[in-house]
Amino acid sequence: MADVFHALSSPVRRQILKLLKTRDMTAGEIGDRIPVSKSTLSGHFNVLKAADLVVTSRDGTTITYSLNTSVVEDVLTLMVGLLGTQEEETRDADQA
Amino acid sequence: MADVFHALSSPVRRQILKLLKTRDMTAGEIGDRIPVSKSTLSGHFNVLKAADLVVTSRDGTTITYSLNTSVVEDVLTLMVGLLGTQEEETRDADQA
DNA sequence: TCATTATTTCGGTATTTAGCGAAATAACAA
């Protein structure tokens, strides 16, 4: 449960969590919604995984990310929703 | 309420908040308890102020820092207590 | 005004972080 705070300190990572709050998504789907290279996104995934905020499951070549539903995580997503992903968000696709 | 998450991402800043949760303190008192230079600490104070997590009041030459008690802040300090300041904390004086 | 105490601002360096494109890995189908 090491660096949850650090994981949450990035607007991009908060947006990833926000997307995953609506439903599970593959790395590619997330990539379609967040304007950042795949490699950069992969780095963010690693941070989120290290913080235990997301879990993955592989199905063939695609990897699906899901929020790690746990007590701590509940509190955190509550906060994400409470405070928004950031003042003016990265928001490039919120509902898409 | 801009970067609360960023403010919380530093172990030193989380420890400052933890200290202030017990009582208000002057910059000097906090300096006595956290092993970091006064100038560095001052930088951390700025981050905490920018995030609206602390407020100050001057009395002569001393400046006292207090937690900014507000709805958001309540949730946050709750989290700080819940998760600790970090795995192995900076903790050099918790009760001192 | 000069000295004293408390705190901040000012250079400066070192570490961390975010970002990229290209190459590597993984799973599978032909």
Place this chain on the structure above:
DNA sequence: TTGTTATTTCGCTAAATACCGAAATAATGA
């Protein structure tokens, strides 16, 4: 085996952050 799609790892650069000591600012008392 070759090819295709999905994702990650590997250098790399640029920007942000943490840290320090020294100088500057602020408030006050002698």
